[in-house]
Amino acid sequence: MSVITPEKQELPKGAFRMTYEQQLAAVPKVFRAYWKKLAEKNGYYNKTFILEWADGLEDALVLDAGCGQDSTLSRRGKPLRRIVGLDPLREDMQVNRTLRHKTQGVLEELPFADETFAAIHCDSVFEHITDPARVVGQFYRVLKPGGRVLINTNSVFNPFMYPNKFLSVRQREWIKKKMRMASEGTYPAPYRINTRRRLVRYLSKAGFRDVRIYRWGVPNLYRPRWFLVLQLLMELLAETPLFCGLKHRLMATCRK
Numbered sequence: 001m002s003v004i005t006p007e008k009q010e011l012p013k014g015a016f017r018m019t020y021e022q023q024l025a026a027v028p029k030v031f032r033a034y035w036k037k038l039a040e041k042n043g044y045y046n047k048t049f050i051l052e053w054a055d056g057l058e059d060a061l062v063l064d065a066g067c068g069q070d071s072t073l074s075r076r077g078k079p080l081r082r083i084v085g086l087d088p089l090r091e092d093m094q095v096n097r098t099l100r101h102k103t104q105g106v107l108e109e110l111p112f113a114d115e116t117f118a119a120i121h122c123d124s125v126f127e128h129i130t131d132p133a134r135v136v137g138q139f140y141r142v143l144k145p146g147g148r149v150l151i152n153t154n155s156v157f158n159p160f161m162y163p164n165k166f167l168s169v170r171q172r173e174w175i176k177k178k179m180r181m182a183s184e185g186t187y188p189a190p191y192r193i194n195t196r197r198r199l200v201r202y203l204s205k206a207g208f209r210d211v212r213i214y215r216w217g218v219p220n221l222y223r224p225r226w227f228l229v230l231q232l233l234m235e236l237l238a239e240t241p242l243f244c245g246l247k248h249r250l251m252a253t254c255r256k
């Protein structure tokens, strides 16, 4: 596994836009070595893993499903020249300057012909969908045979994600403001497919093969300090097989 050094790591989204050094300084000394290890793992999944997944797609038609305001795929260094962004929110897509080709639509009803794309990238959208069977069915339909999928989403068992299932968008916005968290939009989050088991089940049932699940994510709340310590302790637990569901992020890859 090729690992990028933490110094070169891009900041995870929502990390208060702190530099790596600022983040590290916020971590109590006793946890620093451990935090560096976590950040390195996070950097690997947040960047290197996705670049490797995108190998060979430079000139292929790639769908960024739920591209929103800022397409992580196009930011990731590898020049993929033919990404098509899709999102229901026209205003969000207008803000998105990283994509040239954008279409308004929803994942439940993709406005594309069968077998159009060589790959589908879907970052931070699966927590918002209400009909996962329909969405993965649509992914299967618009993919070419042999096409690949990468889905990045939240794990519902992460204690910071779980309450989102029950809180309204307004309540979540209020919490984000109180905690001085960066908000790039808040959307309903019913978490219908956000466990390892459900991802595997829905994707396999739709016909996908080579379904693989990865767990990653690192604490991105740095204040107050006692809260950060609590998070780091939870991450220790989340590194064990029994409690790995506590990890913040779930990533799935598969092929048609």
Ligand SMILES: C[S@@+](CC[C@H](N)C(=O)[O-])C[C@H]1O[C@@H](n2cnc3c(N)ncnc32)[C@H](O)[C@@H]1O
Residues within 6 Å of the ligand: 065, 066, 067, 068, 069, 070, 071, 072, 086, 087, 088, 089, 092, 105, 106, 107, 108, 122, 123, 124, 125, 128, 129, 185, 187
């Ligand atoms: C948290 S943003 C993620 C945006 C982008 N993928 C990223 O990683 O920065 C979630 C996006 O999912 C979109 N979304 C929510 N439900 C959707 C659906 N059913 N079909 C397509 N997009 C949806 C929202 O409009 C929003 O832009």
